[in-house]
Amino acid sequence: MSGWIKLHRKVTKSPMYRQLNSKQRDVMMTVLLLANHESNTWEFRGEIYEVQPGQFITSLDSLKEHCASDVTTQNIRTALLKLEKHGFLTNESTKKNRLITVVNWGIYQGCAEPTNKGTNRQPTNNQQTGNNQLTTNKNDKEVNKEEEEEAAYARVIDYYQRNIGFMAPLQYEYVIDWLKTFEADVLMYAIRLAVDRGAPKWAYVNRTLEAWHRDGAKTLEDCKALTVQFENKNESKGRGRVEERKAPQLDLYVPTEEEVKFLENINKRRSEAGNS
Secondary structure, three states: OOOOOOHHHHHHHHHHHOOOOOOHHHHHHHHHHHOOOEEEEEOOOOOOEEEEEEEEEOOOHHHHOOOOOOHHHHHHHHHHHHHHHHEEEEEEEEEOOOOEOOOOOOHHOOOOOOOOOOOOOOOOHHHHHHHHHHHHHHHHHHHHHHHHHHHHHHHHHHHHHHHHHOOOHHHHHHHHHHHHOHHHHHHHHHHHHHHHHOOOHHHHHHHHHHHHHHHOOEEEEHHHHHHHHHHHHHHHHHHHHHHHHHOOOOOOOOHHHHHHHHHHHHHHHHHHHHHE
């Protein structure tokens, strides 16, 4: 196998990468280097397999041969499990071998866009300078946008894991989707509310975000205002429930005129009986 792979510097800021130890990072790099760049026919242990871009057929022993000498088979098992939990790869194993697929391979390792080198072999100096300037500016904007999105994503993941705990692979996808609707500060505010309210779970965070989105919130200030309204409403309901639980006030009994005369007669007879 020959050629090269793309590896962006922003991988060092990835929450997943920062949680991997050196041996697990070695396994991660080995997986990237062994994955097929294009559809290919793969021969493994005498059998022919057809694999797609980002896939390859291997075994624990084969991976061990490509990793550093201090990486054990158990290290590889642990690394694959951790990478799978983070949604970096899928790992389908049988008794003979295993199929590893790098998730989102096409996004990060796709072919570069065609250029005009073939159709415009001899541009003038001015044209070449102008084209280069436009391309550089466009690329800079794209890189800056990617870096901003990655930084926002990393902030949310890091904040969640520091305050709540481990995040499942599917929850990473939820974060990506919500960042298309809200800024990172909104997601972090929802996480803080979940912790403060004694419900440190992603389900609570997600329901909170859904409620804000349903109520038309756009900014962090919108979400804070809706939160205050919700808390005031609940507080008002709480006061009503307390009043309902209070013991009812009993009215004082007032006897009728006939009842008063009757009681006076009874008392008079008792008095006369006592004197005789």
